[in-house]
Amino acid sequence: MRQPRLHSLIFIASIAAALSLASCQKELNFDREAEQDHNIIINFNAIVDTSALIYGQEYRNFFDEPYKVTAFKFYIHRIQMINTDSGKVFELPKDQYHLIDFGDSNSTRVKLGIQPFKYNRIAFTIGVDSARNVSGAQTDALDPAKGMFWTWNTGYIMAKLEGNSPMAATPNNAIEYHIGGFKTGENVAEKITLLFPYTTEIDLKAGKTSELTISANVNAWFFNPHDIMISAHPTCMTPGTLAMQIAENYRKMFTVVDIVNEP
Template identity: 65%
Template sequence: MKHLLNMSLTRFKRLFFLLPVLAVLASCQKTVSHDIGGPEHNLTISFRAQVDTMPLEFGTTYHNFFDEPYTVSAFKFYVHGIHFINTETEAVFEVAKDRYDLIDFADSASASIKIGVLPGKYNRIAFTIGVDSARNVSGAQTGALDPTKGMFWTWNTGYIMAKLEGNSPVAATPNNAFEYHIGGFRTGENVVEKITLLFPYTTLVDLQPNKTSDLYITTNLSAWFHNPHDIRISENPVSMTPGPLAVQIAENYRKMFSVAEILNEP
């Protein structure tokens, strides 16, 4: 009897200990909002292409981490799944899940995204680079996912998530061209990357109803070539299929983003 009593007391103590832990966990659950349901905040997200500290200009010669000279003729990627986050309150606003934008730096207008945001205070933005698996196996689509955008392979291999093309004298290819068409969504070759960026100085930005803001995101192309993986144009001038090289390049370029500034309407 004494043994059974001790066991019961032990279980009670464990339960008593777990109750506050469960309460804390419950309080930390994120509140995700999808609908605005009232006046919205008008936000423009603009991606600025750079090579280190220099603005990207097609046809201009740059040097990568390994001092390999190159010029750029195409640079574009898909963005979807945009979230705004307040890490203090765990509040999250998610822009429409089915929205996809193709950022194409050959078309300056496409580098800016205009969206409505649930008014509130936020200190982070998150988004996904690429196209989710369901869309990859749905065949050719419309809008930003239209095959005429030059970012669709086939129903089997799906979409190109990000593309970088140019020329370099170190590329032993016809016309010294290098081509990085990064795609793949299946296990072991998935290059869809989720990005989370802090606002400058990790401060909360108050996005008020019926107001307008501009958020500028620096996109540093140099990241494609280095850290954590060394990608030399002389050794790997082409990546045109899903696989280990594409995964490595995606793991590099996921670090090319940073929030430069946020300008709020007075």
């Protein structure tokens, strides 16, 4: 009588072990899927010409004017990955905004999920579209607490550069460029399309991750096509002609400098 009971206990123990193993395998699969919530990473690096930007360190612009930076940030959205050979364009949701803030290293590493493919261009809009400027209280990257919002009438600051310079005849020699404007005739939102370094491309395979690094050159704010001298324009705090000129300058500050594809 004891023999069958022993066999029953062994059988029950075997079933329990199998169920436990299956449960563990499901958890591992779930974790693995969670790790695949993104497959491309965009790293933004701030530079001044050939030097890395360090807050509080002195640099010089095209006009040899010395300045130091204490804040540098901008919005991007409507990110597109492009293959010009096939004409394929993968566009992220247009309402997906990212605030790139070089005072917060977490914000300069943007993780996205895109369709595996080969891409040789990236495009995005720097700024906030007109509809979101008048859409009431926002959250996440567009939260007014981020310090990038004026009023419901003037909208969002699309890009911000702050610091100081002995060339600025302002209190504490402050330089402040808060670039915004979304109404007709003063819209500073700019679409940027960037080429990749020669012979390189994003070759994104299923289950793998690619990274690209984009530099943003602060000195581009001051020159080409418009001469923006600190001595003449130490601040820009409202929409208008000067804001549009600075935006036209800084649209050229971006360069794709590196691409790494996971084999």
